[in-house]
Amino acid sequence: xxxxxxxxxxxxxxxxxxxxxxxxxxxxxxxxxxxxxxxxxxxxxxxxxxxxxxxxxxxxxxxxxxxxxxxxxxxxxxxxxxxxxxxxxxxxxxxxxxxxxxxxxxxxxxxxx
Amino acid sequence: xxxxxxxxxxxxxxxxxxxxxxxxxxxxxxxxxxxxxxxxxxxxxxxxxxxxxxxxxxxxxxxxxxxxxxxxxxxxxxxxxxxxxxxxxxxxxxxxxxxxxxxxxxxxx
Numbered sequence: 670x671x672x673x674x675x676x677x678x679x680x681x682x683x684x685x686x687x688x689x690x691x692x693x694x695x696x697x698x699x700x701x702x703x704x705x706x707x708x709x710x711x712x713x714x715x716x717x718x719x720x721x722x723x724x725x726x727x728x729x730x731x732x733x734x735x736x737x738x739x740x741x742x743x744x745x746x747x748x749x750x751x752x753x754x755x756x757x758x759x760x761x762x763x764x765x766x767x768x769x770x771x772x773x774x775x776x777x778x779x780x781x782x
Numbered sequence: 783x784x785x786x787x788x789x790x791x792x793x794x795x796x797x798x799x800x801x802x803x804x805x806x807x808x809x810x811x812x813x814x815x816x817x818x819x820x821x822x823x824x825x826x827x828x829x830x831x832x833x834x835x836x837x838x839x840x841x842x843x844x845x846x847x848x849x850x851x852x853x854x855x856x857x858x859x860x861x862x863x864x865x866x867x868x869x870x871x872x873x874x875x876x877x878x879x880x881x882x883x884x885x886x887x888x889x890x891x
Binding site: 702704710712717724725769770773774 | 825
């Protein structure tokens with residue numbers, strides 16, 4: 670298995686533009702997580718899904734952020750409109766079950782100018 | 783109070799030294815515990831799980847103290863390649879896992 674695949678690896682966009690980050694979890698994993706990492710705030714859990722259903726989105730910073738998981742092999746995190754303070758590395762991770770190891774993708778480095 | 787707290791460091795140690803990190807968690811109902819390692823500009827990767835009885839993997843030893851709500855990581859005979867950020871991770875119930883902010887370790891020759 671190729672592991673968790675995220676795209677794009679790098680994204681530079683202008684303030685106000687829509688940004689869509691994509692994730693393909695490891696096949697057979699039923700939990701998917703979106704994290705954001707910055708120097709100031711560390712690694713923050715934004716939202717997680719179980720069996721494609723959003724379980725907890727309390728970490729989503731505001732309404733400009735939305736996430737979907739239309740099927741077991743694909744998820745998106747969308748920011749609309751983007752702002753410079755959204756600049757961070759966004760990680761997607763998947764896990765085979767509860768209380769088990771989470772496997773991370775390589776992340777998307779987002780820069781909003 | 784943060785749900786998972788770690789000393790951010792950095793810890794600067796010479797090769798061969800023994801270094802220990804602690805991490806405290808606030809939710810007494812937490813059921814799973816891990817240490818992850820993150821190299822610069824890379825994704826976090828599992829270093830080891832932490833079991834109630836404690837566990838050892840080579841130079842690395844992890845301990846759990848439920849009464850005091852902390853976990854620890856001990857690294858013996860530090861190598862240059864151990865330089866990284868070590869993240870404490872707590873499973874807070876259900877599918878939710880909380881990451882600490884990480885402790886930075888620099889091992890010097």
